[in-house]
Amino acid sequence: MLITCPYCGPRDVSEFTYQGDGNRERPAPASQNLDAWNEYVYDRLNPAGDHNEVWQHSGGCRSHLRVVRNTLTHEISSVVFARGHVPHRSPSRRGAKA
Amino acid sequence: MAERLSPLEPVLRPGSRGQFENGVGVVLSEIAPGSIIQLAAWPGQEKAIIAAIKKVTGLALPDGAGGGVANGQKAAFGFAPAKFIVVDEAESISEALTKAVSPEVGTVTDLSHGRTAIRISGAKAAWVLAKFFAIDFSLVAFPVGAGRSTVHHDIFAQIQRSAPDQFDVYVFRSFARSFWHALCRASEEVGYEVR
Ligand SMILES: [Zn+2]
Numbered sequence: 701m702l703i704t705c706p707y708c709g710p711r712d713v714s715e716f717t718y719q720g721d722g723n724r725e726r727p728a729p730a731s732q733n734l735d736a737w738n739e740y741v742y743d744r745l746n747p748a749g750d751h752n753e754v755w756q757h758s759g760g761c762r763s764h765l766r767v768v769r770n771t772l773t774h775e776i777s778s779v780v781f782a783r784g785h786v787p788h789r790s791p792s793r794r795g796a797k798a
Numbered sequence: 799m800a801e802r803l804s805p806l807e808p809v810l811r812p813g814s815r816g817q818f819e820n821g822v823g824v825v826l827s828e829i830a831p832g833s834i835i836q837l838a839a840w841p842g843q844e845k846a847i848i849a850a851i852k853k854v855t856g857l858a859l860p861d862g863a864g865g866g867v868a869n870g871q872k873a874a875f876g877f878a879p880a881k882f883i884v885v886d887e888a889e890s891i892s893e894a895l896t897k898a899v900s901p902e903v904g905t906v907t908d909l910s911h912g913r914t915a916i917r918i919s920g921a922k923a924a925w926v927l928a929k930f931f932a933i934d935f936s937l938v939a940f941p942v943g944a945g946r947s948t949v950h951h952d953i954f955a956q957i958q959r960s961a962p963d964q965f966d967v968y969v970f971r972s973f974a975r976s977f978w979h980a981l982c983r984a985s986e987e988v989g990y991e992v993r
Contacts, residue, residue, distance in 0.1 A: 707863045707879050708947065709939075710934040715949055759949030761878035781879070783841075 706781055708771050715759035721745070722752035722766055748772055754782060754796045803880045804828060804972045805914055807840045816986030823922030823988025826981060829966060832889035839904040841881040850898040851884055854891065866943045868960040875945025880904075883945065883968065885915070913957055914974035916981065919964035922988040927965060927986045931955065937962060953977050 701714040721744055727736040745751070745798070753767045764782035804810070806828050814822055839847040848859050857867050857874045859882070866875025873885040884895065892908040899906050918926060924935035930950040934940060943957045953976070956968040969977050982990065 709863075709934075711948075714932070727988075747867075759954065760947045763879055 701776075703755065703757075703765075703767065703776060704779050705760060705763065705765065706716040706759045706779060707763055708757060709717055711757070711760055715757060717756045718764075719754040719764070722754045750777065802830070802831060802911060805971050806916075806978050809975055809978055810992060814989065815982070818989030818991070819828060821989065822920060822991040824918055824920040824926055824985050825991045825993055826978075826985065827917045827993040829917045831885045831887055831915055832910070833884070833886045833891040834909045834913045834915065834968065835884045835886075835892055835895055836896065836902060836907040836909050837899065838882060838884045838907075840902070841880070843903045844858065844880045846903045847880070847899060847920045850895065850903070852883065854894045854898050855884060855886065857884075860943070864944045864946055866945045866958055868943055868958060868966075873958055873960060873966070875956075875958045876945065877945045877947045883909075883956060883958075885966075895944045912971055913968045914971045916967045916968065916969065916978065917960075917964065917975070918981070918985075921963060922985075923963050923965055926981070926984050926988060927957070927967075930980070932959070933957075950977070950980075 702710045703713060704710045712733040723745060725738050726740055727733055731737065740770055749770055749772060750768050751771050752771055755765045755767050757763050757765060766780050766782050767776060767786055770777065810828060837839050837847050837851065851874055852858050855872050855874060857869070857872055858868060859865055859874055859876065864876050867873065871887045874882060876882050884891065889910070892906065892910070896906045928935050931948045933946055933948050940946060940959055942962055945956060947954075947956050949955065953973045957974055958966045959965050
């Protein structure tokens with residue numbers, strides 16, 4: 701699998717570190733909204749298809765990246781710097797049910 | 799500045815080794831520049847850092863990711879967004895860069911004692927390095943002067959192509975001896991000379 705870093709160009713996946721689901725939104729540190737914390741910590745979409753993810757080019761320029769990866773084919777349809785890009789969030793599992 | 803000790807000192811033994819009957823494929827050496835400086839620009843201050851590098855060193859960095867220049871005495875290249883390495887034979891360049899880069903523009907970090915610079919040159923230089931690093935070493939993808947950040951297992955490396963058949967590899971000094979051993983082993987099949 702290759703990820704095309706916006707700075708370094710196409711690089712082997714071994715140069716990158718997965719930093720988790722890109723759909724999560726961390727509640728404010730002082731938040732006492734337990735549902736929001738529960739959703740942040742536990743709820744995952746686990747889609748079969750395009751997935752918003754956060755990766756770091758840890759073995760390269762060390763930039764944090766927003767990646768859209770297809771979980772069925774590993775096809776990567778979008779890579780942008782995390783800085784300066786508002787994430788495209790999918791509705792959470794809980795939100796999708798409501 | 800405190801006297802610098804090379805981590806390669808106990809293992810760097812000049813001479814030709816490996817299969818060199820038909821000539822050496824690569825020459826390995828430590829270049830030990832006087833200064834290895836990292837500069838980082840705050841958001842939006844990249845042009846100001848590039849201007850400061852030009853003012854102090856005379857080196858004009860080309861635009862674009864990984865762009866760089868090397869002229870034998872001095873070198874500079876981008877290795878990450880808004881981050882640059884400047885290398886100089888002279889030891890005093892850190893002070894001059896610190897004066898030229900105000901705290902509002904960015905930061906200057908002297909890595910002269912923290913990095914070891916290893917030069918690999920010769921017809922088989924790209925061939926040997928390609929055993930370690932999964933990057934494109936062709937001249938088209940990696941032109942002279944350009945810099946690349948990459949990794950071999952846990953050994954982070956910044957590589958500048960300083961001539962068509964010459965690469966300067968900057969590694970953490972604590973990894974340098976281990977990397978040197980591996981580099982010598984990888985060079986055996988093409989024949990290598992340590993200078
Ligand atoms: Zn990168």
